[in-house]
Amino acid sequence: MAGESYILMGVSGSGKSLIGSKVAAVLSAKFIDGDDLHPAKNIDKMSEGIPLTDEDRLPWLARLNDASYSLYKKNETGFIVCSSLKKQYRDILRQGSPNVHFLWLDGDYETILARMQRRAGHFMPVGLLKSQFDALECPQEDERDIARIDVNHDIEHVTEQCRQAVLAFRNGQ
Template sequence: MTGERGDGQPTRHVVVMGVSGAGKTTVARGISEATGLMFAEADEFHSAANVARMRSGVPLDDAARWPWLRDLAAWMAERGAEGRSTVLACSALRRAYRDVLRQGPPSVEFVHLDGSAEVIRDRMSRRAGHYMPASLLESQLATLERAEPDESVLVLDVALGAGDLVAAAVDGLGLPAATTVGER
């Protein structure tokens, strides 16, 4: 039953993507709460060396990203093999990065939180305790490759509130609502 839930349906794997400060973690957690998909924060998969680089304001290069992306793809595939659907908060800024993530489970869907640099910069300035400095926003925007027509990517405007983004993602992807205790 690899890649199937207990009800015989295929597992679902969603990556909430975008530049730092777009709201990926908030929206991915909201999707998890609304649907029961298992949540993971891609930043928690970074090596200590990657975190130190970003904390010092140095963007990651591809050599530092490839092992991290492969670990994320493997995590999704392993959960799928267990019959668990997942939602992952991950920048996935370039097509090549999304392609690596697609090598994990049989199917990966993306939600791109996109919007103006001003809105995102404002959000970054208000958050506390994150190692990604606002100074790296420009490098992330320069790296961002918008989805091609052949990619399965739902694009949502970051100007919406978090609750609206979660609802739009759940609806746009046709994700089922979480089953509460006592429901069948």
């Protein structure tokens, strides 16, 4: 089997980093936190409460695509955190790597807001959550490489749903 990339997508606070690291550990795969690959100017903008533009995101998406391509070429499996809010972003991440799949961590605004208010040590302020929901282009039926995961459950349940989605992708379902 060629290398696989599973992109954990969703708005800020949906649990991408936490769930991604857990499911990667369960499946003995690599974990790449996409937040660590943001250019410094993006981190500074978000820290100041300024939403990123499509132009701001392009270098970041290119870095993430390179990471995915590396996994593919090295025949490795990895879980990559990237909000992937718009279809055009997802299309960039699909380029050059045929085994890219998305795990869409989807939840309601109130639940995610409450989680963001409890977390510490992240550069994304709570005030930008609304802009994330506004920018989100929910995956459509033609995006068959995306599994929707309901995050309005406990961490263990969400992690297991992600594991099951990976197995379904691997079995061609």
